[in-house]
Amino acid sequence: MQVYDLIVVGGGISGISSAVAAKKNGAEKVLILEKDDQLGGMMNQCIHSGFGAELFKEELTGPEFSQRYIDKVIALEIEYKLDTMVLQIQKDRVVTAVNSEEGIFEIKGRTIVFATGCIENTKEAVNILGSKMAGIYTAGTAQKIVNTEGYLPGKRAVIIGSGNLGLMMARTMYLEGAKVLGVIEPGTKAKGQEKYEVECVEDFNIPMLLMHKLLEIHGDERIESITVTEVDCDGKRIEGSEKTVECDAILLSVDLIPDTVLLRDSGIALTEGFSTNADGIYVCGNANHVHENVDHLIEESRSAGLAAAGFARELVTGGF
Secondary structure (H helix, E strand, O other): EEEEEEEEOEEHHHHHHHHHHHOOOOOEEEEEEOOOOOEEEEEEEEEEEEEEOOOOOOOEHHHHHHHHHHHHHOOOOEEEEEEOEEEEOOOOOOEEEEEEEOEEEEEEEEEEEEEOOOOOOHHHHHOOOOOOOOOOHHHHHHHHHOOOOOOOOOOOOOOOOOOOOHHHHHHHHHHOOOEEEEEEOOOOOOOOOOOOOOHHOOOOOOOOOOOOOEEEEEOOOOEEEEEOOOOOOOOOOOOOOOOEEEEEEEOOOOOOOEEEEEHHHOOOOOOOOOOOOOHHHHHHHHOOOOOOHHHHHHHHHHHHHHHHHHHHHHHHHHHO
């Protein structure tokens, strides 16, 4: 079984930055495992500018920002495997993974940094009345379809929820030629940052329907319309306030949650900061908690990488 000083699970920006920090601080044999066909993670589909002001003193798009770190991976000769799915992580730091070239294989790390990012909560989709026909997307999926694949998910869209990603996708859909009929939010104000509410919704005269929620979807093979309703301060439906909106796509921007299923399945849990109840296993980035600021995410990921390098160094000194 191959042994690495550090195995990083996840090749997004948090995984990359932790690997780079560890490599620069004494971890000689570092491996990144990434399930997609390229490094960079979600940053690759964030084609808007606004990244790098603190770290690089310039405005970069998401792909430009992630490429800065991918270049560091290459320069430091950090090994990485793409199209590789991690199946299991054990407390003794044995990792089981699979890809098309090697099949199922096991490797061991003196340390592991878990950096799988976050996933979109789809609970809102489960609670929608009506058949689950075509036209229902999470905001992140729609972002990938538009920004990396070049397709428009719909021509008449409604955004459900007002998180940062949903607000940005309202603008993206508008700029790509879709009619954005509104952002539906059951609360009294948008959940996303005020700057995104102004720059992505107000500046384009996109309706913000506060104190509203999606009640039902209608259509056969694809969405044809939805019914929305006003709600009171307790989130309860106000009878008689229903209205029908003709659309062919809804984008769900409900919530982001850390993707830690693999850890939970192995009985590994966060304890303090980025440490876990398993020695030598750390969690960083959005897999730890959802970060609003990428600079803070990288700062935490670097710290996890430094801790991993130190732990590996102690094991080597001890003869492991």
